Amino acid sequence: MVYDQTTKSEPSETSEDIRKVLIPLIDPGHARPYLNLATALLSPHGQILALKVLEVPGGESLSAGAEKAPLYRASMEELNAQLPESRLELKTLVRVAHQIKDGIAETAREEKCDLLVLPWKGYATSEERFFGTTIDRLLEHPPCNTAVVRGRDLAGCKRILFPVRGGPYAEFALVIVSRLALFLQADVTILHCEKQFQTPGFGSRAYRSFLRRIQLHPHIKRLTTRSGDPKDAIIDEAKSHDLVVVGAGFNPEPQDYFLGPVVEHLAQNSDKPLIVIKTTSAAPFEQKPRPLSETVDKWFAENTFHREEFSDLEKLAELKKKQGVTISLGLPALNEGKTIGKIIRSVKESLFDTVPLLDEIVLIDSGSSDGTQRIAESLGIPVYVHQQVLPAHGFHCGKGEALWKSLHVLHGDIIVWIDTDIKNIHPGFVYGILGPLLRDPEIQYVKGFYRRPLATGKGGYAEGGGRVTELTARPLLNLFFPELSGVVQPLAGEYAGRRQALERIPFFTGYGVETGLLIDIFDRFSLRAIAQVDLEERIHRNQSLPALSQMSFAIIQVFMQRLEERNTIKLLEDVNRSMKLIKHRGRTYSLDVKAISDCERPPMISVPEYQAKRRELLSTKWGQSIDHGSPCDHNGSGRYAAGSERLQLQRLSASDPQT
Numbered sequence: 001m002v003y004d005q006t007t008k009s010e011p012s013e014t015s016e017d018i019r020k021v022l023i024p025l026i027d028p029g030h031a032r033p034y035l036n037l038a039t040a041l042l043s044p045h046g047q048i049l050a051l052k053v054l055e056v057p058g059g060e061s062l063s064a065g066a067e068k069a070p071l072y073r074a075s076m077e078e079l080n081a082q083l084p085e086s087r088l089e090l091k092t093l094v095r096v097a098h099q100i101k102d103g104i105a106e107t108a109r110e111e112k113c114d115l116l117v118l119p120w121k122g123y124a125t126s127e128e129r130f131f132g133t134t135i136d137r138l139l140e141h142p143p144c145n146t147a148v149v150r151g152r153d154l155a156g157c158k159r160i161l162f163p164v165r166g167g168p169y170a171e172f173a174l175v176i177v178s179r180l181a182l183f184l185q186a187d188v189t190i191l192h193c194e195k196q197f198q199t200p201g202f203g204s205r206a207y208r209s210f211l212r213r214i215q216l217h218p219h220i221k222r223l224t225t226r227s228g229d230p231k232d233a234i235i236d237e238a239k240s241h242d243l244v245v246v247g248a249g250f251n252p253e254p255q256d257y258f259l260g261p262v263v264e265h266l267a268q269n270s271d272k273p274l275i276v277i278k279t280t281s282a283a284p285f286e287q288k289p290r291p292l293s294e295t296v297d298k299w300f301a302e303n304t305f306h307r308e309e310f311s312d313l314e315k316l317a318e319l320k321k322k323q324g325v326t327i328s329l330g331l332p333a334l335n336e337g338k339t340i341g342k343i344i345r346s347v348k349e350s351l352f353d354t355v356p357l358l359d360e361i362v363l364i365d366s367g368s369s370d371g372t373q374r375i376a377e378s379l380g381i382p383v384y385v386h387q388q389v390l391p392a393h394g395f396h397c398g399k400g401e402a403l404w405k406s407l408h409v410l411h412g413d414i415i416v417w418i419d420t421d422i423k424n425i426h427p428g429f430v431y432g433i434l435g436p437l438l439r440d441p442e443i444q445y446v447k448g449f450y451r452r453p454l455a456t457g458k459g460g461y462a463e464g465g466g467r468v469t470e471l472t473a474r475p476l477l478n479l480f481f482p483e484l485s486g487v488v489q490p491l492a493g494e495y496a497g498r499r500q501a502l503e504r505i506p507f508f509t510g511y512g513v514e515t516g517l518l519i520d521i522f523d524r525f526s527l528r529a530i531a532q533v534d535l536e537e538r539i540h541r542n543q544s545l546p547a548l549s550q551m552s553f554a555i556i557q558v559f560m561q562r563l564e565e566r567n568t569i570k571l572l573e574d575v576n577r578s579m580k581l582i583k584h585r586g587r588t589y590s591l592d593v594k595a596i597s598d599c600e601r602p603p604m605i606s607v608p609e610y611q612a613k614r615r616e617l618l619s620t621k622w623g624q625s626i627d628h629g630s631p632c633d634h635n636g637s638g639r640y641a642a643g644s645e646r647l648q649l650q651r652l653s654a655s656d657p658q659t
Contacts, residue, residue, distance in 0.1 A: 016175040018042055022049045022113040022144075024104045028075050032082040033152040034119055039084050040183030041115060041147075041176060047089045049111055050079050053103035054096045054301070062294060063486070065096035065301035070309050091440075096301040101134045108143035116146040122267065130264060139278050145172055146280075151273025157184050157242035163191040163234050163262075164247070173247035173277040180245070181219035189222040191237050193230035231265040238270045247277035292482055295527070300486040303436075303443075303531040307428040310435030313355040319438040326359040328412030329430060331381075332402045333363055336420040337370040343418075343425045344379045350427035357431060358416075364406045366397070372420075384409050390609055396599050399493075400513030407503055407604040408613065414438075415502055418448075419493035423539040433496040436531040444501040444529040445521045447487060448494035450538040466491070472552040473515060476559045481519060483527050490518050491555075494535060501525060503605040508598040511551045512558035516600070519562050546582075553579045553596050561600075 021038040025031050031050060038048045052072050054065045076092040083090055093111075097103030108116050118135050129136045131148055139146065162177045164170050181188050226233040238244050246263055263276055290298070310316055320327065329347065333340055344361065351357040363376040363383045373383045386402040387395040389409060395401060403417060414437055418429050433446045452466045469491045478485045491514045501521060508516040521530060557577070563569045577597040582589055604610050 016172060018114045018175070018179075019046045020049060020111060020113040021046065021115045021117060022051060022104075022108050022111065023117045023119075024051045024053060024100075025076075026119070028052065028079055030152070031079055032084075033154065034117055034149065035079070035082055035090075036084050037149065037154065037180075038117060039088060041117075041179050042088070045089075047091060048083075049091050049093060049107070049113065050076060051093045051095065051104065051107055052076055053100045053107075054094060055100050055103070056096055056098055056301075058098045062096050062098070062297035063300040066304045069094055069096065069301055069304070070306055073305075073309060094302065096298055099134075101137045104134070105138060105141075105143040113144045116142065116144050118146060118148045120148050120150045122150045142278050142280050144280055146278045147176060148276040148278070149274075150267070151243070154180070154184065154243060154273055157273060158186045159241040159243070160184075160186050160188045161191060161234070161237050161241035161244045162188055162246075163193060163230065163237075163244070165192070169247035169277055169279045172279050173245060176275065176277055177245050178219060180243070186219065186242070187221040188219050189224060189237065189241065190220055191234065192223070192225045193233050194225060194227045231262050234262060234266055235269055238266070238272050241272065243273045243275070244270070245275045245277065247279070296483060296486045299527050299530075303528070304486075304488075304534070305432075305436055305531060306534045307432030307435070307536065310431050310439075311428065313351070313357060313427075313431060316431060316435060316438055317355050317357050320357065323438070323441075325413040325438075326411065327357065327414045327416065327434065328410035329358050329361045329416045329418070330403070330406040330410050331361070331363045331376075331420050332366070332399050332406070332417060333368060333372050333376075333420040334366040334399075335368045335370045335372060337368070337372045337375060339423060339425070340372050340420050341375045341379065343420055343422060344376060344381055346425045347427055347430055348379065348381075351430055357434070359412055360410065362406070362410060364402045364409065366399070366402050390607065392609070393607070396509040398510030398513070398598065400507050400511075400516075400598065401509040401601070403513060404507035404509070404601045404604065407499070408607070408610050411617065413499050414496060415499055416496040417494070424537065426536075429494055429535055429538075432533045432535050433494055436533065437496060437498065440531075442528060443531045444525045445497040445517070445531075446495060447489065447518070447530070447532045448492045448535045449488035449532055450492070450535040452538055468548050468551050468555065472555055476556070480559060480563055481522070484518060484522055484530075487518065487530070488532060490514060494538075497521070501529070503610070504603045506603055507601045508558055509601060510598040511554040512598040515555050515558045516562070516598075519558075550579060550594070550596050554598055557597060 018041050021042055023031070023034045023038060025034070028050070035048060035050075042048070052075065054068055054072050056062050056065045072094045073092070076094065079092055080090055093107060095103045095107050097106070104116070104118075107113075116138075118131075118138065120131055120135060131139070135148060139148075157180075160177060160181055162173070164173070177188055180186065224237065226237075234244070234246075244266065246266070267274060329351075331340070331343065340363070344363075347358070348361055352361060361381055363373065363381050365373050365376075365383055365385050367385060367387060373385075376383050384406075386405045389405040395405075406417070407415065414434065416430055416434060422429065429448065433448050436443045436446050466489060469489055473490045474485070474487075477487065477490060484490065493514070495514070495517075497517075501524070502517075505517060505520045505524065507513055518530070560569070578593050578595045583592050
């Protein structure tokens with residue numbers, strides 16, 4: 001028996017919000033239909049997350065995925081060209097997992113997605129599985145509301161059939177149906193199937209409640225009630241419709257009634273496009289915590305990049321422009337006259353003159369006496385002597401002090417620092433560590449790493465550089481901060497970060513600056529906020545063993561200080577801040593005591609002069625009348641070299657978004 005009712009056409013709004021839609025993809029080249037679907041379902045200002053899961057065999061470490069991850073990321077790069085609307089925000093993700101379904105579920109939970117769209121080929125290769133192993137297991141405990149989709153192109157679907165019983169799934173399924181109808185300009189038929197021998201037209205209490213909510217919906221043109229076998233009723237109605245949307249609540253339906261046999265029968269006996277909606281449980285699924293070692297392995301595979309992934313500078317510049325951010329390069333230097341000219345020319349030509357990736361390049365000098373400042377000025381680079389920046393706060397010797405004060409001097413939303421003793425400079429030392437920050441807004445801090453040949457009197461070795469890293473920093477990280485044990489070169493001098501992160505972190509003034517920054521960024525923003533990039537090979541001057549010993553001594557003190565602050569260890573006495581150096585005198589030895597300790601500068605955001613300067617920048621457009629502080633030459637006279645002002649002001653033309 002059939003009862004038909006034509007509905008009224010006054011509009012009705014739904015309160016359901018779908019702000020994040022996750023789409024796992026097997027072949028990104030065929031993503032357009034699912035991007036179109038996500039576009040239809042998204043709330044205003046929503047975001048599409050396109051995911052590709054790299055499956056690592058169960059017996060292998062997840063870190064093995066680092067080898068193929070760049071290829072997977074490259075395959076996702078062209079998705080923006082498939083977006084139906086340029087205003088949409090698309091985020092591409094590559095995740096590693098031992099099983100694809102785990103990678104999908106974890107991503108949906110981590111990203112707090114509102115809807116998971118699962119493309120379905122329309123059949124399963126196993127008789128024990130309906131949708132297939134991955135989808136079936138995901139639907140056992142869906143990480144969020146989920147839509148299983150059969151049929152790529154829905155553009156021609158003008159009549160949508162929505163079989164409904166009422167209940168938990170119906171409200172959310174109606175949101176899906178109504179937004180699809182609006183996007184496709186389609187009409188909707190609601191079909192209610194009553195159990196056999198039930199009073200015709202009466203329906204269940206859940207359905208009657210649901211019916212009251214849809215009376216005024218503009219796209220629902222027809223309500224139909226049928227009694228008898230729902231499988232036959234749906235198949236019969238589907239013949240005159242272009243798309244079928246069915247749903248199920250979290251609790252399994254009776255096997256002799258709606259979801260299982262009905263959906264299976266529909267899939268097997270109708271070739272119509274099909275969307276199956278599965279809603280989540282009211283009680284969140286409790287996931288077992290991941291072992292620490294596996295967490296590090298996963299981070300290593302997902303957050304380790306290669307500079308060649310970002311070698312398309314035009315794309316990077318376009319990302320920068322789209323995000324409305326500015327980028328500053330700070331060059332900390334002390335007597336680097338042999339290398340500073342080549343570094344500036346290489347970076348400036350590629351990343352400032354040819355492609356507008358950098359907005360300013362500034363030398364942060366520590367009092368060089370070998371012409372370093374003069375060379376920089378002759379190339380049109382502003383020079384600041386760190387001892388003369390923020391004079392009311394005094395000064396300390398050390399690279400960390402120069403970096404801390406450079407936050408006050410530089411203007412960009414993203415700050416890049418590279419060492420200035422690099423002999424084999426390549427623009428990739430800069431764009432490599434910028435790439436992850438421009439690709440992923442969650443990343444706050446990026447470290448470079450590389451092969452470091454060790455020079456000797458008789459030539460050199462292909463490996464062997466970074467002795468303090470391997471003998472001091474990495475062992476201590478593994479021991480006390482194991483989450484950071486996947487960082488290849490924690491002491492590397494090439495790194496970049498977002499101002500909003502760097503200005504909130506204290507800086508050690510000397511050798512401990514890299515260690516302190518890494519630990520503090522991790523503590524404040526989590527491991528996911530850190531990335532690392534392979535910069536290939538770095539050739540620079542190697543220091544003597546006594547100099548490396550002093551460096552290690554300072555770095556160990558930083559570890560001890562952070563461990564005490566965490567109450568991880570408690571020393572009986574204060575850490576000794578002086579080191580006895582062994583001196584070789586002819587055929588004898590002696591001891592020379594040297595005080596070695598880093599001071600700790602507070603977060604720059606707490607400095608009143610910095611706060612005042614940021615407020616001024618907020619109220620002024622860069623490129624107009626801005627007080628840039630007091631750039632100093634090596635004589636401290638405060639003059640600019642020819643062309644320096646143009647270089648500093650030309651590109652800084654966006655409003656500063658920082659507070």
